Amino acid sequence: MDYQAHADALVRHLEITPFLDDLSREGAGVDRDVWAQVVEQAGRVAEALIAPLDPVLDREGARVCDGRVRTAPGHRAAWAQFTQDGWLGLPLPEAVGGMGLPLVLQGACEELFNRASPAFAMLATPGRTAADVLRTSAAPDLAEAWVPQLLSGAWGATICISEPDAGSDVGRIRTRARRGDDGAWRISGEKCWISYGDHDLTGRIGHLMLARSGEESGLRGLSLFLVPDGDGQGQRHGVVLRRIEEKLGLHGSPTCVLGFEEARGHLIGQEGRGLQTLFPMMLQMRLSCGPQGIGVAAGAYATALRYAQERRQGGAPDAPPVAIAAHADVQRMLLGMAGRIETMRALALTCATVLELGGRSGEGQGGWLALAQFLLPIVKDGAARLAFDVSSEALQVLGGAGYTREWPVEQRLRDARVFAVFEGTSGIQAIDMLHRRLWREKGEGLAGFIAVVRAEIGGDARSQALAQAVALLEQTAEALAAMQGAARDAEAGAGAFLDLCGSVAQGWMALRIVQRAGGDPVGLRMQAAARFYLTELPVRAQALAGLATLGAARLDGFAACLD
Known part of the structure; x- marks a missing residue:
């Protein structure tokens, strides 16, 4: 196959x-x-x-x-x-x-x-x-x-958070939940950006929705409800399809705007603790962004590799043209793609394991949860951007052919662009890493991560490449921790800090691959990609560390852009 x-x-x-x-x-x-x-x-x-x-x-x-x-x-x-x-x-x-x-x-x-x-x-x-x-x-x-019914696929479900005036700022949700004299909850409001918010693939759809059930503002007034779209027999219960969005990609997945007009809802968990009740679902959906991005990237890479082995251009003018895979620049692109895919794949699987350990009762549960919370934004955002970057690089390998619909790369590029937007944008993941993981939790997950990585670093040259990157990460984290009183300076470098965390985490995976993947064809392919990643790691880490601590002064010219 x-x-x-x-x-x-x-x-x-x-x-x-x-x-x-x-x-x-x-x-x-x-x-x-x-x-x-x-x-x-x-x-x-x-x-x-x-x-x-x-x-x-x-x-x-x-x-x-x-x-x-x-x-x-x-x-x-x-x-x-x-x-x-x-x-x-x-x-x-x-x-x-x-x-x-x-x-x-x-x-x-x-x-x-x-x-x-x-x-x-x-x-x-x-x-x-x-x-x-x-x-x-x-x-x-x-x-x-x-x-x-959900696990059989007979019924479907959505997660309904976003509204026209409340996207990532969940505390501004205005959809209301009112309990009637009969004790039943009725939901009224508008929700948007709902993937598969309506479709004909299942007999019934249950919308897991945050709505404001009390008078408190912000997150405290929100509760979680299951709102069925109907009775499964064709009768609709106050859930109205307003429209589906015309999109750049993912055309087969309808993105819906839904209206809720006194729709009947069932309270899930405690009233007023909606976000806390929904949080496990959000974590697992963010975790699924990892294999989503990696899968798309792997498909784009496979197309580029096959094309590079078959397409013949260049070489000595008095000899037959060579496959473009023989050219150094094409090899650089292909190895770069493979290195990022293999290391992110390893990291996503590791994150899934750690998240499950954090959800099981037992000794060290808190440490596992802290490590999972550190790894999850790296996997979510890193895999999302990996999909787009690799698809773009694959298009470059194919040249003009990649820009045409004859090849699937252009579709992968279109499909992948939204991955870094939904389930929390790149900027939100970066701010989460800074404010929550570094400042609020005092770097507990980061410290656990560094301890695990250092325990696996040996004395060989590749281990030392990772050791250099770990030291840079630790120094950068200390510098950003000291900026807590000057949040704008730190926030200006939050994206670079998230990338630095990701680069070091993938470097850890690369070292493990080199040491453990084996000497058969499967292992050798994985090792080649991982070695390339480790070769570039110190240079990449140095650049990201510098950007993370550069501060907000470089943003001073922004006001002039508004004139």
Whole structure:
């Protein structure tokens, strides 16, 4: 299969991912033979079922007919087959219809599905994560009614946060929840940017929504509700499709504006603690941004590599032209892509393992959670930008051909651009790293990360390249910690600091790959990419450290731009 090399690399990563022994001790089933079989099957499903549909989704998109969204031809049949095969509930308990497998395996499979079609794969994530929130926080009868249906794919779910005047600034949400005399909640307001907010792939859609249930302003007045779009028999219950957005990419995934007109809702968790109740779902959706970006990047890289091996240009004028893969500049681009993909893949799988450890009760839970909170913004934003950067570089390798629709690279570029926007923009991830992880938590996750990395650094040259980068990260963090009283200076460098954290984290993964990937063809490919990453790491880290601490003085000219 064309996805075989991709699946083989994922299986090897699952063999060397850190902390799996800790996961096993906490009761998770770590069976690498079973995992390999699951990943192999996910690759076959991605290639045979999902990938052929992707160009149809891009070309046909979704449309509104009689006030409802109609998806592209073939989408319903593919979704039905995908869900029938049981791919929605991998990490959820078997008792509620899941498979009880670890999050790290979920991430590996998601990567393959997203390579095949991110527009298709997007529907699975809110359904799975909503089921997890409902099983832990909803009333038992409500969870019993919804969780099995979500995991079977018969019903779908969304996460509804954004409004026209309240995007990332969640505290400004204006959608209201009112409890009637009958004790039922009624929801009124407008929500936007809702992926799969309406569609014809499932019989019913449950909207997990933040709405203001009290008089308090800001986050304290928000509660979480499950708002069904109807009864599943064709009767709508106050949920109205206003429109679907015309978008740059992801045409097969309808992005909806929804109106809620006295729609009936079910309170989830405690009133006034909506964001806290929704937070686990948000974490897992951000985690899924990792395999989403990596999958798209892997697809773009595979196209560029194949093209570079086949396209012949240049060489001695009195000899046949050579494959462009023989040119140093093309090799630089291809190795750069491969290095970033392999190291981010390893980091995303590591983050999934750490996040699961943080969710299990046991010794050291707080340390695992701190490390997970440190790694998650790196994976979310790093993988998002990786998808766009690698797609852009792949287009460069293809030259003019890459700019045409004859090749899939231009679609990957369009699809990937939004990844760094949804689930928290790059800037929000950077500010989170600065304000919460460094200042509020006093760098607890960073300190844990540095301790883990330093324990694996040896005396060889590649280890020393990583050691230099770790020292720069530590120095930069100390400098930014001292700027807490001058927030603007620190915030001006927050993006560079996030990139520095990511570069060092990927450097850690690169060193592990070099040391552990093995000497067979799969391992040698991974090692070549990782060595290239480590070669460039000290230079990249030095530049990012300088930018992170440059301060806000360089922004002084901004006012002149407004004149």
